[in-house]
Amino acid sequence: MKNGILALALEKGLEGTGVTPAEALAITELPETSIYELLAVSERVRRTHLGVEVNLCSIxxxxxxxxxxxxxxxAQSVKYSTGVTEYPMSEPGKIVGAAKEAAAFGAREFSIVTSGTAIEKERDIAALTSALRSMKESVAMERCASLGILSRDTLMKLKESGLESYHHNLETGRSFFPKVCTTHEYDEDVEVVRTAKELGFHVCSGGIFGLGEGWDVRVELFATLKELGADSVPINFLNPRPGTPxxxxxxxxxxxxxxxxxxxxxxxxxxxxxxxxxxxVNLRDLQPLIFAAGANGMMIGNYLTTPGREPGDDLQMLADLGLRPRGYK
Ligand code: SF4
Incomplete structure (x- = not known):
């Protein structure tokens, strides 16, 4: 059974179709001791389609x-007391300055991330369009943003100002979503992803793991992302924040x-x-194995509300693994 499902995963991985949700569930049932056989398959699939280049993004x-x-x-929800720093939309100059810093430490893609359901105020949109235009002129990086459940019109406006990628996570599988968020519907998130795809953005959509979800939910999330045609799938692991549920x-x-x-x-x-x-915090000393597991990208620099590793340490890790950062265009 073990060799059967891994052989099938390798075959479907190399041909590019990938395993079905039922086959994925069978993979999750493999014992923990099979992890290195699994990594041998996922590494070969990653290397075949994506080579040795790694996409480095920063936010x-x-x-x-x-x-x-x-x-x-x-930690950014107003419903919880987390002590997170609160501030309104940053000035365009500050956003562009952060992009330049990220470019200097090796990031290829830069995402402007904002808290809240969606950016709606005209002055906030004006700050973003100004930052995007300035980035386009002064920094050679892919321009990405994560601004919530935006309307088609706002997405269009941002695209015209130079936005290339749109990020919007589904967070988890549909069946588990009501346990994670009760203030909006899963379909609202799905709709943004669909609209961004229709408008021709490079669409980045994934989720966060470790919320108490089972393997069936993880498979459900990946199946939805596959069906939506996400171009890039960010995987986050919960780093529990004090004050949150x-x-x-x-x-x-x-x-x-x-x-x-x-x-x-x-x-x-x-x-x-x-x-x-x-x-x-989740992978600890096993961080280099994410690439054998099949990742071909990682975020470098700081995260939204928590600090990241020194970018130099991440770049050294890639070099030691015989991998190299992907260039921009
Ligand atoms: S994940 Fe985004 S939408 Fe959800 S509470 Fe945090 S900032 Fe708000």
Whole structure:
């Protein structure tokens, strides 16, 4: 059975179709002792389709806190007392300055991230369009943003100002979403992803793991992302934030994190899989194995509300693994 499902995963991975949700579930049932056989398959699939280049992305938290949504993992919700720093939309110059810093430490893609359901105020949109135009003129990086449940018109306006990628996480599988967020519907998130795809953005959409979801939910999320045609799938691991409902959640075991990444790779063989928040605290010394598990991207620099590793340490890790950062255009 073990060799059968891994042989099938390799075959479907190499041909690019990926395993079905039922086959993915069979992979999750493999014993923990099979992890290195699983990584041998996921590494080969990643290398075949994506080579040795790794996409490095970085973010700026351009508007922090005071969000009226109630995502149970998030320190930026106004419903929880987390002590997170709160501030309105940053000035364009500050956003562009952060992009230049990220470019200097090796990031290829830069995302402007804001808290809240959606950016709606005209003056906030004006700050973003100004920052995007300035980035286009002065920094050679892919311009991405994560601004919530935006309308088609606002997305169009941002595209005209130079936005290339749009990020919007589904967070978890549809069946588990009501346990994570009760202030908006899953379909609202799905709709943004669909609209961004229709408008021709490079679409980055993934989720966060370690919220108490089972393997069936993880498979459900990846199946939805595959069906939506996400171009890039960010994988976050919960780093429990004091004051949130999940403050006492246990970190995932490193091997479980690797299995999640491998599952994503084997379901979506050609998609960018990018490991983002929670990498250090969940994977600890197994961080270099994310690439064997099938990741071909990672976030470097700081996360939204928590500090990241020194970018130099991440670049050294890539060099030691014989991998190299992907260039911009
Ligand atoms: S994840 Fe986003 S939408 Fe949810 S509470 Fe945090 S900032 Fe608000």
């Amino acid at each position: 700026v938290n351009a508007k922090s806190g005071l969000c009226k949504e109630d995502c149970s993992f998030c 999940l403050e006492n959640a246990q970190n995932l075991k490193p091997v479980e994190c690797l299995k999640i990444i491998a599952l994503g790779r084997l379901m979506m063989p050609k998609t960018d899989i990018v490991v983002c928040g929670g990498r250090q």
